[in-house]
Amino acid sequence: KAGVTQTPRYLIKTRGQQVTLSCSPISGHRSVSWYQQTPGQGLQFLFEYFSETQRNKGNFPGRFSGRQFSNSRSEMNVSTLELGDSALYLCASSLGGLGNTGELFFGEGSRLTVL
Amino acid sequence: GEDVEQSLFLSVREGDSSVINCTYTDSSSTYLYWYKQEPGAGLQLLTYIFSNMDMKQDQRLTVLLNKKDKHLSLRIADTQTGDSAIYFCAEDNTDKLIFGTGTRLQVFP
Numbered sequence: 001k002a003g004v005t006q007t008p009r010y011l012i013k014t015r016g017q018q019v020t021l022s023c024s025p026i027s028g029h030r031s032v033s034w035y036q037q038t039p040g041q042g043l044q045f046l047f048e049y050f051s052e053t054q055r056n057k058g059n060f061p062g063r064f065s066g067r068q069f070s071n072s073r074s075e076m077n078v079s080t081l082e083l084g085d086s087a088l089y090l091c092a093s094s095l096g097g098l099g100n101t102g103e104l105f106f107g108e109g110s111r112l113t114v115l
Numbered sequence: 116g117e118d119v120e121q122s123l124f125l126s127v128r129e130g131d132s133s134v135i136n137c138t139y140t141d142s143s144s145t146y147l148y149w150y151k152q153e154p155g156a157g158l159q160l161l162t163y164i165f166s167n168m169d170m171k172q173d174q175r176l177t178v179l180l181n182k183k184d185k186h187l188s189l190r191i192a193d194t195q196t197g198d199s200a201i202y203f204c205a206e207d208n209t210d211k212l213i214f215g216t217g218t219r220l221q222v223f224p
Contacts (some may be wrong), residue, residue, distance in 0.1 A: 043158075106158040106159070
């Protein structure tokens with residue numbers, strides 16, 4: 001079965017622009033989490049959605065937002081981009097959240113460069 | 116705080132054992148995990164351990180948990196060049212994972 005698909009894989013934006021990243025979870029998975037990965041800060045939790053509702057949110061400013069659709073696909077949006085937003089954005093899906101084993105299935109990420 | 120700490124780098128010879136260490140912070144974590152990230156890829160779950168266990172073995176992988184010291188380790192036996200990657204430990208914390216800083220494992224012939 002298909003894995004987690006993230007689009008686009010790479011993108012370049014300039015400061016002040018906004019960006020939307022997309023994530024299609026594994027079929028049947030209802031939970032989607034987003035993480036930001038940077039060399040300096042490592043992997044930081046952004047938010048988690050389950051059945052179109054945001055269940056959990058990390059410590060990121062309001063410029064970072066997300067949503068989940070009825071088919072479990074999720075998007076995240078970053079507005080008014082800053083240089084420090086350059087990162088690999090990883091999406092992970094699971095059946096119903098961390099549950100019993102906590103296994104998250106990760107996509108390959110969207111690498112965002114802000115110039 | 117929510118810091119999960121790991122040493123940044125480990126270099127081992129092919130065929131030797133690798134031991135990657137992790138110190139976590141949340142004593143209420145139910146599960147602790149090890150993920151692997153290869154270049155250009157997302158993270159892949161390697162193994163996990165329930166917090167009431169002190170050891171788990173899975174083929175070449177052995178996880179040791181010292182709950183008193185909040186110390187977790189991953190031992191890879193007979194390390195191969197294909198094991199070269201970044202390894203992250205993670206603890207669960209209110210329905211999200213807190214990841215460590217990652218240890219880059221380099222395996223040389």
